[in-house]
Amino acid sequence: MSDYYTYDKQIKFKSWGKLKKQMEGLLCDKLKGKITYFFTSYSVMENCFGRGAINYEKTEIATFCWTDYFNKQLPEERKTGISREELMKEDFMKNCTLCEADFIYAMTLFLKTDIEHSLNSDNYLLRVFAFMDKRVGKRTLLKIKDDVSALPKWVQEFYKLRCEAESIN
Numbered sequence: 001m002s003d004y005y006t007y008d009k010q011i012k013f014k015s016w017g018k019l020k021k022q023m024e025g026l027l028c029d030k031l032k033g034k035i036t037y038f039f040t041s042y043s044v045m046e047n048c049f050g051r052g053a054i055n056y057e058k059t060e061i062a063t064f065c066w067t068d069y070f071n072k073q074l075p076e077e078r079k080t081g082i083s084r085e086e087l088m089k090e091d092f093m094k095n096c097t098l099c100e101a102d103f104i105y106a107m108t109l110f111l112k113t114d115i116e117h118s119l120n121s122d123n124y125l126l127r128v129f130a131f132m133d134k135r136v137g138k139r140t141l142l143k144i145k146d147d148v149s150a151l152p153k154w155v156q157e158f159y160k161l162r163c164e165a166e167s168i169n
Helices: 016-025 066-080 089-094 100-112 115-119 124-131 138-143 153-165
Strands: 035-041 050-056 059-065
Touching (some): 016 035, 016 100, 050 100, 059 100, 059 153, 089 124, 100 124, 115 124, 124 153, 138 153
Antiparallel strands (some): 035 050, 050 059
16 A cells, blocks of 8 residues: 555654654755755644644745645636545656645654655655665665656756765766
């Protein structure tokens, strides 16, 4: 069964600061200080739970927000008559139409998953985190180059970012 569908009820985080520190501690040396993770929750706003983001040099390169997730899917539901619950999660992942819960889930899962599994996961966020991980070396990046071309464009951008940081053609 896919990583994306198997939400483990044991995967929880107690502190965003601790989770962020763990994730940023796994970044390769060339991306440390350039890649940062962001998360906030809005407990006082109605119909909005929070947002997460991956930043590169203080610019958001991937955003995960429940309202964006909802707004992108609502027009599709009106057009097709298919409820959000019936829409395929693979399309959400493929198009990076993810919410902050997906972002947090992927981070906590990544910390519990071996790097080889993350590099081959159908959860593209796990792959993104793996591409930037210090445990993935230049040889591995070169070895997976052909496989990356089949991934969605937003995932490929993170691979390119790492390769550029490592001066890999």
